[in-house]
Amino acid sequence: MTTDSSVASSSPGPTAWTTGRIITKDFPSPDLVRLRMLVEDRHRHWPGQHYLVRLRAPDDYTAQRSYSIASDDNDPLVEFLIERLPNGEISEFLADVAEVGDVLEMRGPIGRWFRWDTKTPALCLVGGTGVVPAVAMTRAARHLGREDLLRVVAVARRPEELPYAEELAQAGATITFTRLATSERAAGAPTRAEIAPLLVGIQIAYVCGSSRFAQFAEEPLIESGLEPAAIRVEQFGATG
Missing domain, CATH: 2.40.30.10 (Translation factors)
Known part of the structure; x- marks a missing residue:
């Protein structure tokens, strides 16, 4: 940016x-x-x-x-x-x-609603090809030397279904697979216990993925104490 x-x-x-x-x-x-x-x-x-x-x-x-x-x-x-x-x-x-x-x-x-101003501490909770805007945010944060302002949680069923996985991992993103266990965690969606610590100091959250993913993602964010007004959601799909 x-x-x-x-x-x-x-x-x-x-x-x-x-x-x-x-x-x-x-x-x-x-x-x-x-x-x-x-x-x-x-x-x-x-x-x-x-x-x-x-x-x-x-x-x-x-x-x-x-x-x-x-x-x-x-x-x-x-x-x-x-x-x-x-x-x-x-x-x-x-x-x-x-x-x-x-x-x-x-x-x-x-797009005004979903844009990140590169100044507000933010969390991205994204799934599948919904990682794309999070990648743009990660690249902008890195260019500005403000990686501390952005946290990313990327979700996919399996590693081969997560675009930009290596780049996101190198940027410190939390990566979870719903159908594959790793040495760090069991298979499954990210839990409230995993998300809540990442929300400390966060003022806005960006959710991007399929309509099904978006419905899931908002719940742990709200349960972890983030106000609904601070959540920006972008959905996609075959008829989106």
Whole structure:
């Protein structure tokens, strides 16, 4: 995140449609595609924000979908991690058809509710591909030398289902697997006993994952004493 005062003090406003060129494309797993894009007329972004990506057919039929930004604002490219969803018009195109050099319609960055200001002590409780905004927050905190402001709890069924697992672990994230026991803990969702100590000094929490995960995640946060108004939730899914 830039420390320029004119940017840091401003509120994100409406952004116009622009274009982004795919610079790199890779597959961290068979169902995930990572795109790094050069965005034309790019606006600065806050961790937690997202872009709309729009596809246009020859008959002018359009479809669009939101994708969270994984990259830090200081990265010259904008990074997205996209899950190929069954019958997903856009995710299947981006995974199976789009190529390096292709230009896509984009609008962003978007999002006031879920953005992190890089100053408020925060906890991220994220699941599966919902780790993406937490990755952006982790990268921003590292760039600013304020890792002390951010704590991350990342949840997945198994290690191979947790994107950015190595990066998050190196950043000190608490990683839990619901279907695999490790030397540190039994298999299962993070408990109130695990989450409560991480909330000491925390003023805001960000929850991102499937609708089912989001429903689970709010409960231990509230039970641990965090006010509901301090919890920001972002859900995703095949029809989200």
